[in-house]
Amino acid sequence: MTHEFEVDEEITLDATPEQVWQAIATGPGIDSWFMGRNEIEPREGGRSSLSLLGHTSESTVTAWEPGRRLAYRGDTGPDGTFMAFEYLIEARDGGGTVLRLVHNGLLGDDWEDQYRALSVGDGMYLRKLAVHLRHFTGRTSAWNLFLPGPAMPDPAPVWAAFTEVFGLTGPAVAGSTGRIGLDRAEPADAVVEFAHEPDFLGVRTADSLYMLVHGYRDTVVVERHAFATSAEGTESGAKAEAVATEAWTGWLNGLAGQGS
Incomplete structure (x- = not known):
């Protein structure tokens, strides 16, 4: 049985919208703060992938508005589960950028443990993104x-x-x-x-x-x-x-x- 979930997080980043876009919408940018190895085809309808611990999960880009909005939806699993991500980027008066993440989809039988991990973990990964943009701007992880x-x-x-x-x-x-x-x-x-x-x-x-x-x-x-x-x-x-x-x-x- 599947269970709907949603996590909604927002963070203010010491970076321009263009810098934020490079960090969330390119493979090397994502690699520098998220997990695994990432690839993304830069267009709506393009394919993206995350390779981690010998497994690759794939998604379809559902929104591609450089500097403003990125969304993608993971392929549906055999049990009906999937995850979708939407990033909304807004320049902040006086400098910096507000980034909102909406993470939703359907979780499986152990949905309570999964949701508990996601509800905290999504915010922590955004904090990791903030550190990357504040201290390693213009650099990608080797x-x-x-x-x-x-x-x-x-x-x-x-x-x-x-x-x-x-x-x-x-x-x-x-x-x-x-x-x-x-x-x-x-x-x-x-x-x-x-x-x-x-x-x-x-x-x-x-x-x-x-x-x-x-x-x-x-x-x-x-x-x-x-x-x-x-x-x-x-x-x-x-x-x-x-x-x-x-x-x-x-x-x-x-x-x-x-x-x-």
Whole structure:
């Protein structure tokens, strides 16, 4: 049985409508704050895709008004479920842009857990988009991580691990500072950009945007978008990605050991 849902979110962004459009309506732009690898055919009726963890989901673009409105609807699954997204862009007097996201569709049998995750997660991804536009404008991520880990029903040790890995000694609130060395050749200064305890922690360094998630079905997820400099080549980027993947996989395995 399917269940209708809708999530309606709005955020003010420190960017022009054109910059927002590039971030939400191009594959490299979406890759730099969302999840997986994205492609989008730039026209109404075009096709878009999201590839993540070996699976590709496809959608049809239902509205294409550059700088104003973007909408797409996912293909309907065998069980009748689908998701649709609409982005509405409006320039703000005095600078900046207001972005509204309407996310709706039909969810499946576990709709309550799915809706709970979406109702919080959509807003957190918009905050991640805001960090990308504020601190990495004009740059797209060279490589991304999306690593799911263990299911951890107890949020307390998960949140403690989130704050510890970034070297936070006080409460995890926007503006808190720390250091991260786990996935890097040299430790780097880290700044908390947003926090929604015990579910989401968004942190920025000079070259990366991280989000740690304790989300759907209590699963812990690590996300990282690495914004390489022009001096870094493909080979060095691939090595950095491999090092980060190994480091965070080990960290997730350690969490799994705590929960057993």
